[in-house]
Amino acid sequence: MRIAVLGGDGFVGWPTCLHLSELGHEVHIVDNLSRRWIDTELGVQSLTPMDSIQERCRIWHEVTGRRLHFHLLDLAEDYERVKHWLAEHKPDAVIHFAEQRAAPYSMKSDRHKTYTVDNNVRATHNLLAALVETGIDAHLIHLGTMGVYGYSSVGAPIPEGYLDVEIDTPSGKKAQEILYPTRPGSVYHMTKSLDQILFQFYAQNDGLRITDLHQGIVWGTHTDQTRRHEQLINRFDYDGDYGTVLNRFLIQAAIGHPLTVHGTGGQTRAFIHIQDSVRCIELALGEAPKQGDRVRIFNQMTETHRVRDLAELVARLSGAKVANLPNPRKEAAENDLIVKNDQFRALGLDPITLQDGLLEEVVEVARKYAHRVDRSRVPAVSGWTRELGAAVERDPEGRALRSAS
């Protein structure tokens, strides 16, 4: 298959490209490299030394003899170029990772809020409009998030995208299946809720074939392919904006920083290892919907954990201490989360879980590159509201020093 991987320079996109290339697909990476620019803006860098995308593609060719094709293109800013690119390359499948994906970054300031909405909505909508306009019948796979469900469960397991409900009508109760009512908890998550509505419309009106993967928090760093050469290594975000909870604990442990738990740590989250994430995309590729089908939604996660339980696990493993800080997010202190993932299980996904020694692998990576860590970048610093933002202590340049007690 000819596959376009939008956002293929990113944390999940890059190992996906290698995996699909190894499977023999013709892989085209489309990326505007905005994530690298955001590293520059924030003054942080991937823990792992990450080469340019061009260099990484060269190494992959050297190691495997396979070619990855890189295209510098902004999906949000230039609709006409997106359309011409699609018309020229006619992909069989399009995997869409190309969005601003950090909740704390999306809440940093009004500029970050408007950037996240503008970038994500326009990237997705431009892509949809261009597929219709060019008449390209590609299978579109989008990376959504578990966060669109919101974390205040109705006391029932979270289904895969659609919810069965009963409605009172004059002629009695009527069963109906609806898109799960969304309750996003940040501007970033909100953009994924908006994406859902875009997908529903274009699948229904134009017969676009769409799979939306509601993904949990990805942890780990290596896949079978990234291990093959030092310069194929994946990016590893550890800062307060882009570092996600488990990876951040592991790096905190590696550099002897206390594990920073926000609030009670009673928030339950869904997780998946990067190797499984990449495998799920392969499985989803094999299950293309037909024209006229509704959007196919899979939950792409393998386990759920309370944040404080994760902290304890990592503390036990590494001897690190746990530090409780105020929660900058506006959310319930404690929540349960039971999530269905039957569809990927039925397709043969055999989950990698936290017990499998992979935690140690990440700690090793973290130790190896510990000298590259800027410790002042470790705490989370975006307040979800003006009041919560004011509770974060700042240095004279407005950079947060550490969460206030």
Add this chain to the structure above:
Amino acid sequence: MRIAVLGGDGFVGWPTCLHLSELGHEVHIVDNLSRRWIDTELGVQSLTPMDSIQERCRIWHEVTGRRLHFHLLDLAEDYERVKHWLAEHKPDAVIHFAEQRAAPYSMKSDRHKTYTVDNNVRATHNLLAALVETGIDAHLIHLGTMGVYGYSSVGAPIPEGYLDVEIDTPSGKKAQEILYPTRPGSVYHMTKSLDQILFQFYAQNDGLRITDLHQGIVWGTHTDQTRRHEQLINRFDYDGDYGTVLNRFLIQAAIGHPLTVHGTGGQTRAFIHIQDSVRCIELALGEAPKQGDRVRIFNQMTETHRVRDLAELVARLSGAKVANLPNPRKEAAENDLIVKNDQFRALGLDPITLQDGLLEEVVEVARKYAHRVDRSRVPAVSGWTRELGAAVERDPEGRALRSAS
């Protein structure tokens, strides 16, 4: 009150400004005049001769001694100017009409789709982010549409924004109230579904006080204020893009054109007269939610009719013929629609209905300005999909001549 009317140069915005000004409020019109530019793009003009907004404001002052303040500002394109404008003028209420509002226009081409999404989502989100950033606790009233509900009813009356459902949980059935599951039928309607999610998030996360009015199709042209001077007259759209169904029938009748019914005419739609629309906004202004309240949603409509029944009514009244054309929209041929509007009724809205002689008033307006009609602009010409679009006959410049049989 100091009231900002965003989109105050438009069809509903202008009479709203006059009505609120007459009630003694300090009214600030914010508009980028994009609607006038679209007239130019389409080569159509309002049936009624419409002066510049500056001239209309001058006449209002001459007639009443009251001032309307006009500000040329694009809500979508320049977030920083929007923020500074709000910080400077500190409105007590903001009424938000400023979106591209025609479904056929939003489906004309990929450029029109991306324009509609970019303009509407950014206008609304910029406004929300700027209200949070400036800390202005204004009551935001937004004009949404009945179309977000979709027209395939579940067999129960459409409630006002929220739907009561029952969900199966391990501990039995649980009742819950959710945002009505949205099924927009065009890119334009889709943007209003997106707006709903933006409102839900900002009301919940930042305590913004928001009322969303799900409005039916507005008909009529005059209000008590626009009648007071020839140059205060409201705009009247009759073209295939912006002219809405009842007003289009009335103008077709006035110029001796057959009334163009798409498909079987079995589609049921909700309606409201412009005078009632303006009155509803006055009523909503008096009912501001408190900080922390969920978004208040009202259905702003007074009656429902099948399109073919409206055509028959107008045909009887005027002697016009009815012509059935293929439906360019992708929708069910026949639908029922029962809509609740209890909230506005409880606040004292006494609806103006189709029987009340106001139909004749519109026909009179239409006859008076019939010489200004470009007959080639009367048919609806945007196909909802590539196939439906191809069914419309076009002249050598690509302009649709008439719907194909």
